[in-house]
Amino acid sequence: MSPSAGLVLAPTNTMPNHSDSVIRNNICLKLTEARVRTLLLVSSLSEDDLHRQHDALMSPILWDLGHIMHFEELWLTRNVSGPIEFSEMPGMYNPFEHPRATRAALPLPTLANVITTAAEIRSDVLETLQHAEFRIDHPLLADAFVYNMVLQHEYQHNETILQTLQLKLGSPYAPPRISAQPRAGKASFDRMIRINNGEYPIGTDDRSHAYDNERPRHTIRSAAFEIDAAPVTNSAYAKFIADNGYGRKELWSEAGIAWLTDSGAASPKYWQRGDEGWNARTMDYSGPLAPTDPVCHVCYYEADAFARWAGKRLPTEYEWEIAASWNPETNRAQRFPWGDAEPNRLLANIDQLGFSTAPTGAFEQNVSPLGCYGMIGDVWEWTSSNFNGYPGFVAFPYPEYSETFFGSEYKVLRGGSWATRAGAIRNTFRNWDYPIRRQIFSGFRCARDV
Numbered sequence: 001m002s003p004s005a006g007l008v009l010a011p012t013n014t015m016p017n018h019s020d021s022v023i024r025n026n027i028c029l030k031l032t033e034a035r036v037r038t039l040l041l042v043s044s045l046s047e048d049d050l051h052r053q054h055d056a057l058m059s060p061i062l063w064d065l066g067h068i069m070h071f072e073e074l075w076l077t078r079n080v081s082g083p084i085e086f087s088e089m090p091g092m093y094n095p096f097e098h099p100r101a102t103r104a105a106l107p108l109p110t111l112a113n114v115i116t117t118a119a120e121i122r123s124d125v126l127e128t129l130q131h132a133e134f135r136i137d138h139p140l141l142a143d144a145f146v147y148n149m150v151l152q153h154e155y156q157h158n159e160t161i162l163q164t165l166q167l168k169l170g171s172p173y174a175p176p177r178i179s180a181q182p183r184a185g186k187a188s189f190d191r192m193i194r195i196n197n198g199e200y201p202i203g204t205d206d207r208s209h210a211y212d213n214e215r216p217r218h219t220i221r222s223a224a225f226e227i228d229a230a231p232v233t234n235s236a237y238a239k240f241i242a243d244n245g246y247g248r249k250e251l252w253s254e255a256g257i258a259w260l261t262d263s264g265a266a267s268p269k270y271w272q273r274g275d276e277g278w279n280a281r282t283m284d285y286s287g288p289l290a291p292t293d294p295v296c297h298v299c300y301y302e303a304d305a306f307a308r309w310a311g312k313r314l315p316t317e318y319e320w321e322i323a324a325s326w327n328p329e330t331n332r333a334q335r336f337p338w339g340d341a342e343p344n345r346l347l348a349n350i351d352q353l354g355f356s357t358a359p360t361g362a363f364e365q366n367v368s369p370l371g372c373y374g375m376i377g378d379v380w381e382w383t384s385s386n387f388n389g390y391p392g393f394v395a396f397p398y399p400e401y402s403e404t405f406f407g408s409e410y411k412v413l414r415g416g417s418w419a420t421r422a423g424a425i426r427n428t429f430r431n432w433d434y435p436i437r438r439q440i441f442s443g444f445r446c447a448r449d450v
Contacts, residue, residue: 027147034154053104058164062108067093068154069118075150076125087398143208155421162419163439172284181354182362189230189360193371197224200322201333204428213402214428216392227323228445230360230373235291240306251308256301259436269297269438282356292359294379294443300411300435303382303444315447317385317412325427327369337368337375343422348377350420379443380413387412387432417441
């Protein structure tokens with residue numbers, strides 16, 4: 001348990017855009033939709049699948065479900081009006097009390113019990129919501145921030161659950177496919193986009209949805225650079241392997257060589273050699289590699305070695321954000337590559353219901369003003385940046401969300417994946433993970449100096 005003694009409540013002056021009753025109704029609809037999606041993802045699983053720890057890197061799925069419910073209870077019934085009691089609920093579902101590798105030993109309840117408890121918590125949440133006043137002088141309630149935070153928390157755990165299900169032991173997970181990804185891309189995207197030197201805005205001052213590590217908005221000066229028009233594809237990565245990319249130590253950093261030695265990796269996770277070339281598995285589908293799909297399930301060290309092999313490097317997270325957001329015609333940064341319209345499954349390959357990557361260029365509107373494709377969705381993209389706070393960073397509403405993880409241990413990833421829910425991604429969103437991680441839906445694009 002992490003007490004809230006160090007928790008900071010930052011003031012906000014942002015006025016709500018709608019009446020409180022409209023905001024309440026919108027929140028209610030979103031909370032309902034989020035829970036329907038969560039339960040849909042686990043609807044076909046047995047109790048054994050739900051209780052089992054499929055990998056030491058991941059929690060048992062029942063722990064994730066319980067954590068989602070109790071995080072909601074804490075922030076939307078106990079903390080919502082203050083004073084803030086805890087940043088994580090004490091007990092079985094506290095991630096700091098119980099690291100992932102130990103959670104299978106916990107006395108986890110059945111799915112039926114979790115659903116019953118969740119319904120009781122939700123009833124209390126909706127009752128509290130009816131009396132909520134979204135005042136500009138209340139940091140948690142202004143712009144409904146605390147409700148958006150809890151919604152994003154559930155969205156993000158949906159992706160975590162899908163990472164676990166991709167790792168699932170025994171028979172592969174058969175997802176409830178409701179839509180299929182398009183299987184036809186457009187022209188080749190094997191080119192780079194030049195971005196001129198200049199001053200560019202990074203981050204945001206939004207306090208309705210953005211996390212503390214995305215703030216404050218600030219300006220950086222960037223040298224000119226080039227960045228790939230699209231993520232590195234399966235076919236491009238296969239050429240790296242064919243050229244003995246995993247065996248040429250000059251392509252790998254010292255830490256990368258150590259990872260290679262420990263892991264024994266010789267291809268992306270879930271790739272296997274078949275009689276006629278590479279095959280790959282996504283959930284319950286196994287088949288020939290889709291050549292124009294972005295490569296997925298590679299760690300930072302693999303991305304870094306490929307970039308060196310290609311005579312390039314990984315972009316910084318600032319370069320990535322400039323390429324995704326900057327519109328030279330309007331002289332401002334957009335919230336998404338296509339503009340400020342909220343993401344959906346027509347604009348980008350996000351939101352799980354197809355359960356796979358898509359060919360580069362399949363989503364024609366998913367292009368930034370500078371000409372970079374696929375910067376939202378398909379795969380999280382590794383950057384060369386360590387995860388640190390921006391100048392003027394203030395922890396909000398609790399230090400353990402971001403500040404605890406600042407430092408050189410973690411690398412920043414940008415852009416979301418096919419498994420990312422639409423409400424949990426934007427150009428300024430910063431994900432982070434250990435550079436050795438491959439169970440995440442991660443790929444990359446390259447950059448180079450000019």
